[in-house]
Amino acid sequence: MRGRFGKRDLRPLSAFADDELSATERVTTLARLAADPGAATRVSNYRAQKAALTVLFEDPGDDAHCILVRRRVPWWRQAGVAASCMAVGVALGSSPGWVSANFATDPPVFAERADIAFAVYAPEQRHPVEVAAPPRDQLVDWLSRRLGQRLSVPSLRDYGYSLIGGRLLPGESGPAALFMYQNMAGARLTMYVAAVPKDATAFRLFRNGNRSTFYWGSRGTGCALTGLVSTVQLRSMAIDACSMLGRAFRSREASDSLNP
Template sequence: MMNDYRDSGSSERLDLQTLSAYVDGELPDAAHAAVGAELERDPESMARVGDWRAQKAALKALFGDVGNEAPSVVVLRRPHSRMHRMAVAAGWLFVGVAVGTIAGNLVPRALRSAHEPPTFARRADIAYAVYAPEVRHPVEVGAQDEAHLASWLSKRLGRSLSIPSLQEYGYTLVGGRLLPGDSGPAAQFMYESRQGARLTLYVAAIPTDETAFRLLRDGDRRTFYWVSDHFGYALSGAISEEKLRSIAVDVCSELGGRPESWSESSSDSSR
């Protein structure tokens, strides 16, 4: 009975222990299917599941697959009070701050690559890793509302944005979403091929204005990024570098950039 999966403090939502087990794939098949059906009628719990899956994807993208190693993050299940929920939220904030601090302190500046990717390129790479695999909610606004999507994100970023067409490369627009940038909002547009492969274009305002065209590698993901008129652009995908570069050149040109100023061989950074 579905009452077995309800939080004792609420008759409206699935309990956190069950949701966590559902996300981690720890429920028996019948229970997993029952919870999935219940989530269809519980938008709040569905949103929570989506957030947890995004956190897992982001951590995997940052640290890779740890296999059978002991987990470095402990998830506290079934918090019964507001204080427990606040503690869990504070724990996630601490993890985020700690990861950034440790990563920055452990790597001496002298040993860092001369072409270390800027923050916006790293954000674009992680955003692709988090949202490209998403099945139910890959975007906030779908392609059917393209005009609204362009208007909304243009207003939030403070600049008129156009959404490039990638039809000639076999990719159609899925939609887009608003994301946090380095010092303000950023936009992500997602495209998909008939085979289900996805590309994302990340756009954010940045303080510098160089014209370098560079490549960030991270596992099987590739991100070509560049800066034009104080805006950073990053095209990410898990396709060949040659094809992704060709698309990036056309996207840059369509958005008013000057790809002819790039050298034939772009610099790259690997992570």
């Protein structure tokens, strides 16, 4: 029966979350996750927990700069970022309809704009992006300047998607950024980034026809991942993306603490 696992069944799921499977085992497990929402949910929770623990207990290594950063960042701030990542995992892993009181029941404007942006630009063959990803840093720097905040772009290579570029879009109250990913089969995903109220922290699924969007807010920035993939797969990618963005945010805070 789906959703019930013995210890032997859990081992490949745990190994998948820790990237410990061989190429053949990974393909087999991916097929299992696509067919079994219960297994996919468990992997999502494993990865969210791992990300949270990594943020909280990350080894600074031998680099003196890293050690200094770790001393300057308060423990409660590390715990806050870790708890945020854990909340994403629990929310998206256990109930795709979960939402905090800080976002209304209806999808916020930025999530709807993310859905529309995907519908308009993802099918485009000649000009899907305004600026190509290579060189990646130039793309991120340009959009960061236009949005007035330092942006980070999560990697989705574990899922077979590579960043191909991005574009500047009008948001509800200012500029917004759209990053586009594509896999070897030509399927695309988009990550939409825009300003949201600072107390908006929901993690929620929004569907429009055959398109699915997972969106969340953190510290005044809203992110939305949109695609034509299953909600199970998109949920896992959204958890990973949020975890990566949380680590990037912590890194920026640490850097800022050294340069007040």
